[in-house]
Amino acid sequence: MGVPVPRIGLLLALLLTASGARAQTDLFGPDTLHGLADIRLTSGDGERGFLAGGFGKTGRTDNGLSLQDLALEWKPHLGFAVSAVVSADYQPQLTPRLDWNEAYLKLKAPPSRLGRVQGRFGLFYPPVSMEHEGVAWSDPDMLSASAINSWIGEEVKVTGVEASLTRSLGAHEVTATGGVFGWNDTAGTLLTFRGWALHGVRTGAHTEFALPPLSAFMTPRQDEDTYPVLELDGRPGYYGRLEWRPPAPVVLNATFYDNGGNRTAVQDHQWAWETRFLNLGARWDVSETVRLQAQALNGETLMGFKRKGEIWVDVGFRSAYLLLQKRVGEDMVSARLDAFEVNDRTLQAIDNNDETGWAAALAWRHRLSPHAALVTEALHVTSDRPSRAYGRVAPHQDQTVVQSALRLSF
Template structure:
């Protein structure tokens, strides 16, 4: 069930200066009929790779989402996404919250800066408000993991060359970001592996997983049996860079390189969270065959390591091809 967009208008003043704020809200409530996996879900410290197990059989509210955009003036806007999940316990929190500066200029090149917590724009599978997908109720393994463990808390700058401004069929955009607070990213890939679901991790949330036998080793005994993926552990800055190409809004390509620059020997002894050194390349492509049909493909190839002397050193890889056809 999708809640239609609605708008609000507010007038107020700061230091005597009147400000007119225009707000747009977009909500979605997803109700799902579930027949769960026989294996216990990782959320209940089982070895299942799905969100639901047989304990969830029946009709469930899988999530509620409220995405809001506040136009503060012609240049500044504030964006928030609030999510609620009923499992493994009722959780309400933000999955994105940031300020954006996008000035109106006479230049044919358009640029913007945003600050806060947000997703890198590497996915073509999740283009809707709230980083939702219009194609599936279950995300690909790649974007399931992005929704679980990857978020930037920092600054992102982008510059765009719109094709229309240059009488060209080709549009280009460059993106760069520096961030903190994503040090444990890679934990779930190593201790649990890829999963497939539509649940996004909210800020300050933890995700449980089954305890592997390797935690009995002294070198890994300090690792918690859960991950808090957006924690800052080592004090270092991470970064990502990306490039977008768009041909007549028919063929789109996005290439990103992400590196959280984690110090694999750094550990928060209070929370049991290591700083994982996680870096990866993401390549996503979308092709519109016609108004109803499109093809989406994505590839993710990376490495992650943790612990003194990089005692855990893993490669990870995934790709998918999706064919979507919308009935009239």
């Protein structure tokens, strides 16, 4: 399941064809290839992690030394109008281990009185995260993302078309972005049955996640695995985003997403979830060395038929975080506080997916050289989730993970 490889192969073929007579260095020059390696030492406690089919809230699979991630990103330039982004990830904790991350063409129109117009099409993440600004959609400063953007990295990857217009209004700059997409019908599955999590995992075109133990009601209806990049109902989804950059060192944005899912479309017990959310984001550069950033997301997801007048799954979800960063020389110190909640609005007596929790993280990125950094992070998560009883685990759980990663890049 997932996005068929030929679709990405077709995109690559279009890219190579579009190069025409351009010099080879425009495709494979030193500025077009970027890579990242993450070698990590981990120590943690708490319940079985979600990557191993549990309810755990972190990406920890085991303690000790491990290769966490290898990423390669290709950004060829074909003149002013056409460029591309193609990235692949090797993440040993996922299935499959090696997969496409993003693959899309970027098109840019010449400057005009209307403003700056550009677009992209292919496989990509919608513009929601304010944390993933590194190579291959990675977070350069921390080892775990917020609950919001960890979920975006898991379940909100689309195959579609996006266009944006940026216009200056005096000293202000406003960007409007819209996208139409498919292959994201199952968004909401993992968030409903596992709840929120905080980690650095990035789903690929073919990634499958094992779900934690399900209720007796849901076990015969839902497959034990979920595939985030999947088309089931033939209906498009859409999103829209507005970003405002005033003269002050502030960025404000709002994004609305709706996957257009038909909640009763099903294939091999994989369901098209009806998922929508509103995300608000803000960033304030307090000084040249201090940044304050926040996001808040509120949404809902529904799945299945009605039972005694109630839909099988109808949950609301919300989360918010506040991130404070301080640059010290060439180092970066980051502190983040998260709060999250899932509110099950139906059939709680037989399939309770309620959840409340919070998390705190402190990270230090120390620059060793232009191509190496040491990132150390402590993460604590506290959560209450009644459905843990389906796996014979206490509803209240605390988890603490301390990690140190050597990150090599080029």
